[in-house]
Amino acid sequence: xxxxxxxxxxxxxxxxxxxxxxxxxxxxxxxxxxxxxxxxxxxxxxxxxxxxxxxxxxxxxxxxxxxxxxxxxxxxxxxxxxxxxxxxxxxxxxxxxxxxxxxxxxxxxxxxxxxxxxxxxxxxxxxxxxxxxxxxxxxxxxxxxxxxxxxxxxxxxxxxxxxxxxxxxxxxxxxxxxxxxxxxxxxxxxxxxxxxxxxxxxxxxxxxxxxxxxxxxxxxxxxxxxxxxxxxxxxxxxxxxxxxxxxxxxxxxxxxxxxxxxxxxxxxxxxxxxxxxxxxxxxxxx
Amino acid sequence: xxxxxxxxxxxxxxxxxxxxxxxxxxxxxxxxxxxxxxxxxxxxxxxxxxxxxxxxxxxxxxxxxxxxxxxxxxxxxxxxxxxxxxxxxxxxxxxxxxxxxxxxxxxxxxxxxxxxxxxxxxxxxxxxxxxxxxxxxxxxxxxxxxxxxxxxxxxxxxxxxxxxxxxxxxxxxxxxxxxxxxxxxxxxxxxxxxxxxxxxxxxxxxxxxxxxxxxxxxxxxxxxxxxxxxxxxxxxxxxxxxxxxxxxxxxxxxxxxxxxxxxxxxxxxxxxxxxxxxxxxxxxxxxxxxxxxxxxxxxxxxxxxxxxxxxxxxxxxxxxxxxxxxxxx
Numbered sequence: 373x374x375x376x377x378x379x380x381x382x383x384x385x386x387x388x389x390x391x392x393x394x395x396x397x398x399x400x401x402x403x404x405x406x407x408x409x410x411x412x413x414x415x416x417x418x419x420x421x422x423x424x425x426x427x428x429x430x431x432x433x434x435x436x437x438x439x440x441x442x443x444x445x446x447x448x449x450x451x452x453x454x455x456x457x458x459x460x461x462x463x464x465x466x467x468x469x470x471x472x473x474x475x476x477x478x479x480x481x482x483x484x485x486x487x488x489x490x491x492x493x494x495x496x497x498x499x500x501x502x503x504x505x506x507x508x509x510x511x512x513x514x515x516x517x518x519x520x521x522x523x524x525x526x527x528x529x530x531x532x533x534x535x536x537x538x539x540x541x542x543x544x545x546x547x548x549x550x551x552x553x554x555x556x557x558x559x560x561x562x563x564x565x566x567x568x569x570x571x572x573x574x575x576x577x578x579x580x581x582x583x584x585x586x587x588x589x590x591x592x593x594x595x596x597x598x599x600x601x602x603x604x605x606x607x608x609x610x611x612x613x614x615x616x617x618x619x620x621x622x623x624x625x626x627x628x629x630x631x632x633x634x635x636x637x638x639x640x641x642x643x644x645x646x647x648x649x650x651x652x653x654x655x656x657x658x
Numbered sequence: 659x660x661x662x663x664x665x666x667x668x669x670x671x672x673x674x675x676x677x678x679x680x681x682x683x684x685x686x687x688x689x690x691x692x693x694x695x696x697x698x699x700x701x702x703x704x705x706x707x708x709x710x711x712x713x714x715x716x717x718x719x720x721x722x723x724x725x726x727x728x729x730x731x732x733x734x735x736x737x738x739x740x741x742x743x744x745x746x747x748x749x750x751x752x753x754x755x756x757x758x759x760x761x762x763x764x765x766x767x768x769x770x771x772x773x774x775x776x777x778x779x780x781x782x783x784x785x786x787x788x789x790x791x792x793x794x795x796x797x798x799x800x801x802x803x804x805x806x807x808x809x810x811x812x813x814x815x816x817x818x819x820x821x822x823x824x825x826x827x828x829x830x831x832x833x834x835x836x837x838x839x840x841x842x843x844x845x846x847x848x849x850x851x852x853x854x855x856x857x858x859x860x861x862x863x864x865x866x867x868x869x870x871x872x873x874x875x876x877x878x879x880x881x882x883x884x885x886x887x888x889x890x891x892x893x894x895x896x897x898x899x900x901x902x903x904x905x906x907x908x909x910x911x912x913x914x915x916x917x918x919x920x921x922x923x924x925x926x927x928x929x930x931x932x933x934x935x936x937x938x939x940x941x942x943x944x945x946x947x948x949x950x951x952x953x954x955x956x957x958x959x960x961x962x963x964x965x966x967x968x969x970x971x972x973x974x975x976x977x978x979x980x981x982x983x984x985x986x987x
Contacts, residue, residue: 390778391780394775394778394779395779397775398775398776398779398782398786401772401775401786401790402786402789402790404846405789405790405792405793405846406789406792407814408793408804408805408808408846409792409793411804411807411808411813411814412804412807412808415807468699468700468703471695471696471697471699472696472697472699472700474696475693475696475697476697479689479692479693479696480689481689481690481693482690484693487697490704491700491704494704494708496902496969497708497712497962498902498905498906498958498961498962498965499906500906500938500941500957500958500961500962501711501712501715501958501959501961501962502707502708502711502712502715503711503945503958504711504714504715504718504945504951504954504955504958505710505711505714505715505718505955506707506711507945507946507951508714508725508951509711511725525703525706525707527699528699528700528702528703528704528706528707529699529700529703529704534700558692559689559692559696560692563696587797588797588798588799590797590798590799590909590912590913591908591909594912595942595946607797607799610799610800610803611799611803611912611913611916611917613917622807622810625803625807626803626804626807629799629800629803629804630800632797632799632800633795633796633797633800636795636796636797637792637795640795
């Protein structure tokens with residue numbers, strides 16, 4: 373290996389300046405992205421008078437705000453509703469998505485290609501086109517004001533879940549299925565004993581995506597459960613706090629918003645690996 | 659089961675072939691049956707929650723319907739009213755086009771810019787990346803409420819502007835500043851787009867940069883002639899998704915216009931002064947607050963047609979400026 377030529381001081385200085393410049397920009401951007409968090413956190417620790425005033429820093433720190441949110445409003449109920457919706461929705465898409473994705477990827481039948489195109493087409497449909505008749509259906513079923521319209525349709529398939537699972541199933545070698553078939557296994561047995569255990573990362577990824585989507589969902593709970601405060605999810609309730617308290621309470625609203633965000637951030641950190649896998653899954657064997 | 663009447667002298671081969679064909683048909687039937695069974699949840703869901711509602715909403719769009727009574731056929735009058743009689747419709751169209759025209763290019767530019775910053779940083783890359791991505795993790799409702807507070811006329815951002823003797827707009831209380839306020843919120847949540855561009859930027863083969871440097875290209879020329887073409891598929895993807903999301907823009911606008919009032923009374927949609935009345939807000943208000951279901955259905959079909967048309971135009975146009983590695987497609 374040849375000896376590396378010494379770097380002339382001029383170039384070294386230039387590289388240092390560039391590096392400083394880059395880092396400065398990165399730090400400036402980081403500050404811009406983090407400052408809103410800081411202010412929201414600071415406000416959530418203030419008293420209401422302080423929040424309405426011009427002061428920028430809480431004096432003293434009212435950690436009790438996070439508790440007061442639960443006493444001032446039926447916050448626990450809202451949290452439970454969000455949780456119920458998210459968990460049941462996740463169960464629903466997984467239970468319905470796995471067999472459908474299996475049929476679309478590991479079984480050969482006429483119309484399979486057309487069915488897959490139809491599945492994809494629902495992904496591109498703006499929800500506004502279907503909400504009016506759907507709302508009417510749910511009124512007739514007396515499901516409006518409950519969480520049922522949010523949860524039950526997801527037990528009949530979700531295009532995103534099916535798409536992701538199908539892509540993943542297609543990467544599993546055919547030989548494994550064939551070997552099981554030769555051993556006399558039925559399709560159901562192959563699905564449950566061979567494919568599902570191998571597809572655990574993909575199933576975990578879709579479960580995570582659906583949970584987060586349902587937890588953050590605002591439009592659907594507003595539409596179907598908005599008229600019944602008992603069924604409000606956190607997303608809807610947070611926007612109604614102003615009306616409920618007959619005047620804006622910034623400190624409690626910010627505290628509530630932070631509590632609402634907390635599970636998401638925790639899940640994100642614990643599941644970073646699953647996230648990355650889930651994102652790259654759609655790029656596998658298109 | 660004796661199926662074939664054995665002709666005297668029939669070749670056993672033909673018998674075997676016939677049996678095999680029958681068996682294959684039976685197994686094919688069974689296979690199709692099982693596939694149907696596995697697909698059944700989706701088939702039911704697709705018919706009930708997509709096919710039927712789409713047909714029904716098309717029908718509703720030609721009626722006057724308020725759920726309580728039966729739909730009354732009114733022909734094209736919903737569409738007529740939409741284009742000639744409903745000023746709020748045009749206001750909502752203007753607002754929606756405004757947000758698309760400004761938010762999409764800004765998000766793409768900001769996403770590319772911040773991704774480039776990330777490619778140049780050597781130490782602390784994963785820390786910066788996490789920080790840039792963190793706002794995306796915040797639920798949209800929480801983010802909207804947070805920025806509602808931040809852009810409060812007496813809030814932190816105006817205090818900051820005050821320090822520099824800059825004008826302090828009333829943000830979400832001033833009809834002219836509400837949408838720029840939404841731009842700030844949208845740019846804050848650019849993390850997802852940025853991650854996509856980061857991956858794309860890292861994918862650009864470095865030998866292309868080296869070749870360009872040898873030819874004497876400066877940094878800006880390298881950007882224009884190497885970077886941009888190589889990441890153009892991701893730009894295209896971001897633009898299409900951004901435009902589609904722009905047409906469906908709802909949550910942020912709804913939350914901010916409804917929750918901003920200090921008195922706790924319900925604001926009308928689009929407050930202040932319909933500056934936040936986007937197409938979906940208008941649809942929501944017409945369909946689920948005023949219960950003009952037929953009109954809302956008509957609005958939704960117009961939205962659908964427009965989105966399809968825009969997507970088609972974008973795809974057609976993409977052939978001219980999007981460059982795919984490995985040959986043109």
